[in-house]
Amino acid sequence: MKTTFISSYSTNQSVRTHLMKMQAELIKVEREVVTGRVADAGLELGSRTGHSISLQRDVERLKTLIDSNALASSRLEATQLGLQSLADHAQKYLSIMTAASSGSVEASISISEANTTITSITGVLNSSMNGENLFAGVNTDVTPINEFAPGSAARTAMETAFVTHFGFAHTAPAAAAIDQAAMQNFLTTVIEPQFMGPDWTANWSNATDETITARITLTETTSGSVSANNDGTRRLMMSAAVVAVFMDGSLNGNATKAVFETAASQAGRSISALGQLQAQTGIVEQRITTASERLQMQIDIFQGKISDLEGVDAYEASTRVSTLLSQIETAYTLTSRIRQLSLVRYLP
DSSP, rough: OOOOOOOHHHHHHHHHHHOOOOOOHHHHHHHHHHHHHHHOOHHHHGHHHHHHHHHHHHHHHHHHHHHHHHHHHHHHHHHHHHHHHHHHHHHHHHHHHHHHHHHHHHHHHHHHHHHHHHHHHHHHHOOOTTETTTTTTOOOTTBBBBBOOOHHHHHHHHHHHHHHHHHOOOOOOGGGGGGGGHHHHHHHIIIIHHHHHHHIIIIIIOSSOOOOOOEEESSEEEEOOBBBTTTHHHHHHHHHHHHHHHTSSSOHHHHHHHHHHHHHHEEEHHHHHHHHHHHHHHHHHHHHHHHHHHHHHHHHHHHHHHHHHBOHHHHHHHHHHHHHHHHHHHHHHHHHHHHOGGGGOOOO
16 A cells, blocks of 8 residues: 655645736736737737737827827917918908008008007917917027017118118108109019018018928828918018008108008908918818828728737636636635644644
């Protein structure tokens, strides 16, 4: 007859080791229940792991594009509000200049309105979002439009141009002899080029003509901003500046009529240009929205493929969790009872 020794310590350690394995398995299965994916993709997929990782990388790249598109959309939305504000100022100013050209508005009122319009335009064009100037082109850290004040480069250039063209200042008594045709010629051939030519960036604007380029898909880019150097802005600023500067002088009635007519004409052309710019910006906004929708569709497709590779059956995983919990509870009970085994209890 063979006798076999049974060790309660050995049995206890065996149960303990099995218990630790079940606890580790429980953590793994619970993670699968929460994420809906296998806990160890490399172990489960083997050679297909690289394909899964590639799909996940593509998903993250597309999500990054969607996030950047959201920022671009926010910037363009704020830009649209600024353009609408400029158009509103231009419309209001046009009505006043139209009345002024017919003699219905006093010179002091027109000058005040012109200065107010310049201040308002400057405020809109110098607006920022998230620390970036909206209308600065690619120079987002630079204030786009310089202040228009006595002694400023823009005002000095206009006053100097008058002196150079006529031989005296617009505040001199001799300015009263300028007729309408001469004044109109000066505004068209001398002053307008200061706004529509390179003098604009020398005296008025620090913005760049180049705008921010936004990548909206993996293969598609678009303009993501509007520059303060657009025609609508230049013409509106000229419309207000000629009144603010030259009406504050010694011009006679005929010459001032030329100023008001020029101001009204430039304001009207500004409204048209700003409207076209708003439409172009709206088209870009729509392109970004459509691009984000396409990107989201691609993400859904990739995530479906990832789910096919790494997905787990939620019902099966939940059942495994319940089974493991029951087994762990049983193991704890057995461990407790084994620890209570002692020969001391049976000795007399």
